[in-house]
Amino acid sequence: MATKEKATLAQVAGENSHSNYTKHGIDYLLAQLHKVRQTGHGRWIGCCPSHNDKSPSLTIRDDDGVILLKCFAGCSAYEIVSAVGMEMSNLFPEQREYSKQNISKNPFPAADVLRCIQMEALIVAVTACNIVKDTSLSDKEKNRLLIAAARIGGAYV
Structure with a gap:
């Protein structure tokens, strides 16, 4: 690889940026690839080394x-x-210590929570219809109703 091309790759890889150039990050990975170009913020395309x-x-x-x-x-x-001589663990940031301040109060996207509640509400509605029809519930149905109630209640927390 020509010196000029290496210099270009180093710049693309962010060698001159504030991040350290180690075998554990994006900088190292990008420097190992050919025909790398940035396609957006935090996005690149290049030739696959494998x-x-x-x-x-x-x-x-x-x-x-x-x-x-x-x-x-x-x-x-x-x-x-x-x-490129890396390991899968190099694709992930080093484990950080978490405190209560770092943990989001709502770690799940609202749409996912609503989707779950929708399913549990459907189970409650079907069970309610069976009760109205005077249909006796099996132990399995009763247990599932209790699980649905617990999940709906847990979604609030």
């Missing part, structure tokens, strides 16, 4: 320290990181 790639088929995304990889030729993330 197969004979002539034109870029690998997309790379830095998602708040987590490195996401997608080879459109079908190579796995394991094959990709192994080809």
Whole structure:
């Protein structure tokens, strides 16, 4: 690889940025790839190192320290990181210590919570219809109703 091309890759990889250039991050990964170019904030495309790639088929995304990889030729993330001398653990930020301040009060997206509540509400509604019809509930149905009630109540917390 020509010196000029190496310098360009180093700049793309952020070697001159505030992040440290280690084997554990996006900077190192990008420096190992050919024909790398940035396609957006925290997004790149380049040639996949795990197969004979002539034109870029690998997309790379830095998602708040987590490195996401997608080879459109079908190579796995394991094959990709192994080809550049990295390990799967290098795709994830080092484990941070968490305190109550760091933990979100609502760790799940509202749409996911509502989807779950919708299913549990359906179970409650069907059970209520059976009770109105004077249909006796099996132990399994009673237990499922209690689970639905607990999940609906737990969604508030």
